[in-house]
Each structure stands twice: as C-alpha cells, then as structure tokens.
Amino acid sequence: MQSFQNRTVHRTVLNNGMVVLLVENPAADIIASRIFVRAGSRCEPRHQAGLAHLLAAVLTKGTSRLSSLEIAEQVESVGASLGADATPDYFLLSLKTVSSDFAQMLDLAGQLLRAPTFPEAEVELEQCLTLQGIRSQQEQPFAIAFEQLRQAMYPDHPYAFSSLGTEATVSQLTCDDLHHYHQTYFRPDNVVISLAGRIAPEYALELISEVFGDWQAPATPLPALVLPVPNPKPQQIVTPLQTQQSIVMLGYLAPSVRCAETTEAPENSSEPLNFPTTKAVSADYAALKLLNTYLGNGLSSRLFVELREKRGLAYEVSALYPTRLDTSQFAVYMGTAPDNTATALAGLRTEVERLCNVVLSDEELQAAKNKLLGQYALGKQTNAQLAQVFGWYETLGLGIEFDSSFTAAISAVTAPVAQQAACRYFSEPFISLVGPAAAVTQVPVVALS
Template identity: 65%
Template sequence: MTTLLQKSPIDRTVLSNGIVVLVTENPAADIIAARIFVRAGSCCETREQAGLAHLLSAVMTKGCDGLSSLEIAEKVESVGASLSADTSTDYFLLSLKTVTSDFPEILALAGQIVRSPTFPETQVELERRLALQDIRSQKEQPFTIAFDQLRQVMYQDHPYAMSVLGDETTMSRLTRADLVNYHQTYFRPDNIVISVAGRITSAGALKLVTDIFGDWQATTTAPPIQNFPDIKSKPQHQIKPLQTQQSIVMLGYLAPSVSSPDYAALKLLSTYLGNGLSSRLFVELREKQGLAYEVSAFYPTRLFPASFVVYMGTAPENTSIALQGLRTEVELLSHTEVSTDAFQAAKNKILGQYALGKQTNGQIAQVFGWYETLGLGIEFDQKFPEMIADVQVQDTIAAAHQYLQAPYLSLVGPEAAINSAIA
C-alpha cells in the first residue's frame, strides 16, 4: 500500500516481500539517483570478524552472477553512470546515479549485484590487501590513532568500539566464506530500503523496482536480533606516545542515540562548540589564545549510543593548557547560558547546513533512505528542523549537565608532552 504523507513529497511503499521503496519526484534535471540500504553495517560483525562489512562493500561490485568485475565496470562507464558500495556502523549502502534514460539498465545491474554477488577469490584477496594498507597507513595518522583509542576505551565490548576497517589481525583472517555467510544472513528483501530521487514518477519507479526485486523472497528464518552488551566503561584516559609535530587532545563523552529526546539539544551544542570558523572552540582556543592548529566537535547520528567528541591539534608544549582549555569550554555548557545571539546563530547554522544537504538527487535519496533505515521514518525530515527550533537554552544546559560531565581522554603526541598533561 502506498501512503503519501501530508506535506511530504515522498511516496513510501512496502512491497509484498518487505522491501521499502521511497520515491521523490524531482524533474528539475535529467538525472536519477538511487540508494539501496541494507540494515546491516559493521555493528553486525563479531569482534573476531571486524572489517567484514567493509571488505564486503569493497568486493561487492567486483563480480555478480554472469558478470565479471570488468564487465560491470564497462556497463556503468559506457553510459557515464556511477555505481559504488560503502558501509558504515549502522548500514550497508549501494549508490547509483544515471541520466534518466539509462536508469532501468543500471538499477537492474544494481539488483544483480545486491542479490547475486560472486565474491571472486582474486578480488577478495586484492581488496583485503588494500584494506590492510589503509589500516597500516592510519597508524601513522595522529587523529585516527587518538580517535581509535578513544572509541575502544569508551565502547569496549560494543561493536562501535572497532574501526569499520577492523584491524590487521581481523582483516587478515577474513575469507570468502565469511562474505558469503554475511551476505546470506543480512541481504534479504525484508532488510532492504530502496530510495529513488529524480526525473521519474512514483509509479514508474515502483514498477521498475518491482520488476527487478519483486520476485526476491526472504528465507523463513528471521534476521538475527542484535543483542549488544551494555556500555559499562568508566571515564579514563588513554595515551599513545608518538614523535609528531603536534599533539592531539581528544575528549569523548558517551551520548544518546538519535532516538533520544536530548538528541537535538546535543546536536545544537556540537554545532555551537565546534562547527566552523565562528564556533566557540575556534574563536576562544585558536583565535584568542593561539592554541590550536585545528579544533572541532562532532556528535554523529547513531542508531545506538553515540559519542560527543571535542578535539584539538596543538603544539606539544601547549598540550596541558590545550587539555584544560577544552575541558573548561565543555564544563561551561553545564552552568552558563549561551548568549541569545550565539544560540540563534548555532540554530541558523545547523538548519542552513541541513537544507543545503538536500540539493542534489543523490543527497535527497540518501537522507530519506537513511532515516527509513534507522527506523526514524521519512517524516523525521520535517521533525528535525522543528526539534532544533524548539530547543531552549535551558534544554542545552540540562543535556550538558547529564551527558557532558566526565570525559574519556585520548592523547597522542610526544611522550613528555602528553605525560605532563595527565600528571
């Protein structure tokens, strides 16, 4: 049954096999973009198989039933289309974009890839070697080292503790059989969201998706239920001595998922603190005090408990004062009202960036498919700006008081500098 939501340009249909189809008609340009989401990302891996979803995304487009990697590439490139696969903590994603006339052919190809990948052994081995190179190169990047050790100490046994790439040990032992098993377990129609945006009618898109995916039937076995361990870690610090030109100082706070009533207030605080050249951290710690090479804050939207992170890259001799500066700025949020002008500026910034993030068909397909996959519903697109607009200063103080009190600390830099900072 198709339901057209009030004030929404999106048609949402659930096929008989469980696939959710979202269609946004946008005839402005002769282009169609689609996103095929699978409700399975790196959070569905065991710790022993960390990196499995990433490896699957890398190999997914390298062969499917009846087509080699080269043949797939030729089909896509011969019409100037794009097709790629990616994975995140909470979902797998196949993205495609074509001119309108080529959309049926490329969507059909995407259907073959999603339903019948072959995972050729030579491609598995190649992509595993490339992933191992990425893992090793990240060991030389101070920010990545700092974030990895922060994530591990915060999340411990929870899947969010691991990098999407896994580590050298887990990536090295992944096999083609592991990819096949993961695909058979999670790639099923009742676990799929297909979001389409562009010059196509809802009826036309629905017919195409039904023709390509409608005969795909799920097994009678229910998809696995994720039972993640509770996060019981206590704030502590992790240090990594490294001979670098700067120290990375990073504070992390366990924060709620996107479904929390405090999500909007924390999103606004993240924007106020560390989003852009006018943000509080940039002005106070870089412009006024000259402490930071780079400084920022982020609070990602997650299906499960997220992390609220502030960080700074600073000269090694400034490590201690930089740490104190970051802590002070976050602590202020719990007992000091943000000025009316700064508060409204943060709201304007986040709402403006949100609107600008939905200009292209690809962005539109991404946003609505993502919301559906996270279980928020496509109406969240309307709710989010309202939630931000409704946040009051006292809401941010209450959220900061609840979540931003006891930080986890991650330091990377010259040994003497980081040891003195925690002395």
C-alpha cells in the first residue's frame, strides 16, 4: 500500500501471479476497472500485424457460456460500459459500472478474458470492418505520412505498423491465430487489474479472487520476446497525393521510458520474459517530455506561435513523443498549403534544431513545466483515469511510485539538461512528405548532418 497525492493505492499479488491495484474513491457511486494484459501489437509476428487489434474487436463477441447478444444485453441492462482495445505495448479490457453491479460485470469480464470463443462469423465481420478502416487510412494524408514515417524508423520492429495492421496481414488472419495469441499471453501472471471507485479493498480482493483465483498460469514460461533496437539511416520519403494540403513530418528516434532496451528476463527471474525487469527510467525521458510540451502542446506552444500565428504557414502544427517500452519516436508535423511545403519543412527543422543551439529561458522552461504538470494532474481526476494511469504504470514495469517520480523528474529538468537531450536526439531527422505531386516532389532532399 502506497500513498500518492492524497490517494492510497493498494497493491496485491495473487497466488497465481495476477497483480491487483485499487484506489478507493467514495466520491461517486461508480467503479472503473482496467484489466491490462502485457502483450499488444509488439508481440505480433510481422506477418500477423493487426492480430491484437482483431482479437480486441472479437473478444466481446462470445464466450463458452454466452453469445454476443447475451453479452451485450448483460452490459446494457445495467447501463454499464465494457470494451477492449489493443495498443503497441499492452492489451486492455475496460469496464465501468455503478458499485452495486460491479460483481456482475467483473464476472463477465472474467469470462471474456478466460474463455472467449472467437466465433468465425464475428471474426470475418470484424476483419471486413478492419480492412475498411485500413483503406480509409490510405486516403487520409496524415495517416499516410505517419505510416511511412514509422516504417522508415522501425524497419524490423512491430512499431512500424498501425495497430490495425495491413490489408495483406489482416486478410490472412484466422481463428486459430486468435486462439494461439490468446492462449500464449492471456494468463494470470501476465495480467494487471486496476480498480478505482467506491469499493473497499478487502471486498474488491474477495470478488477478484472469486472470479480469477482458480485461474492458474501454465507451467510453460512466456515466450522470450527479443526485439531489435531500431537504428536505420534517416531518409526523406515522399508520397504524391491529390489533396488540398501537404503534410510535413520530421521524426527522430528517441528513448523508451525504460533504461534497458532488452526485454529478456535474467535466469531464475519470476518476471514474464516479455517484460522489462528494472524500474529505472531513461534519463532523457523527462527532458524530452518537457521539450515535446514546449514545442507542440497547445496554442501557446513554440511551433503554434512561430509557424502558425507569426508566419501563417500551418493549418495545424504539433509534436508528439509517446511513452513506449521500446525505442520511441519524437515527431513534429504540420499541415500546410502545397505552395508552402518546402518553407514549412525548413521551418519545422529550424525550430527543432533551435533546441540544440539555444538554451531555453527560465520563463520558457517554467511555463512548459507548469503546462505539463498541470495537464498531468488533470488527467487523474476520474475513476477511469485513476484506474488507467496506475494500471498502465504497473503494466509497463514502472511501478505505481512512478506517479511521484515522474513529477519530480520533470521539476528537476534544467535548461542545460534539456539542451543536451535535444542535441543527443535531434541531429538527423526522418522526413515524411505527403501532398500534391507538384509540391512534394519538388522539395529537395534535405542534407542530413
């Protein structure tokens, strides 16, 4: 049991290895639960990209005891919400209900996790819907630009693809593939259950033990997942597309949230093999999170003010630096008029490289800290947010204490430290351009330093 920002987080590990987290919050008669499986698309073979997403789409479509219609009726009859999702680094089953119905919904979640049937008709339907989604992405300039940027940056890594997968891979997936993935990764010692709401810790553990206590982990260990550390040569990729604007993206390989790149557990470790074992956080993670906020977070960000407000170059402009278990990416992007494509590219690169050449002022640094920490605090107000945040930390191996260590790390970043991080990662960009042929094909290949 640990306390963070006036919230007590109860942590328990069941005999079968399942981790249970609980934040008791009696303010509202609602319980939110997030059930994480340490899997996601990073555990997919390359030729099965989209497998985790498809599994999420059909997980709620049938169990050994319930049909898809019966599952939907159970959820809707009590006004609850229940859904599944797959991200690059984990699989997630989410539910929210009033306190009096939580036991019923938890039992349903247990059936879905432990005994899904993946009806063939439902799988075929979701495959068709996923293929439609992929084709829709292929018509969206931003999606195309981001896809080709990822594939250039992660040539041999699962992060290269959208979570939907590709037409070629999704069309070949079978019910047997779903069952194999489920049997491999859906096991109690690979699951984190995070709860927040009006429920006593003792009662919550009693309910969870009733639903999951007899679920035993197989004797076989989780498969070792050793993924390559991306190290491709930066390049400029161009896709002509008849559209009203050009999309300009710069990408830089950036550190994961964890220090260790390897995900292989040492001999005799009790940790799953596809899961990092050290809680050490990358030294540059906090600095880059802060620079991401400074550059591209909101209407007061550097990119918005300089490139949109002052120069009128951007329809939209922003930056992103996702938290990842493996090597992440720091990206800046802009939507601009086709005639401004080359100017926009130069402007984006100038603003990123400025971080290496100019030390942030005390005022700029503090404003970025205030914005980042304020948004971080506001992201932990509801039961659903609390269940998500603490479960996510546990699933990534950061520990619930990361809630405090992250804010301390952000507060400790100095302007020289931020500049040093920028110089380490922002020297050679991957460049992705999508737009009218006359605009994007005429942009000279930028000389990479």
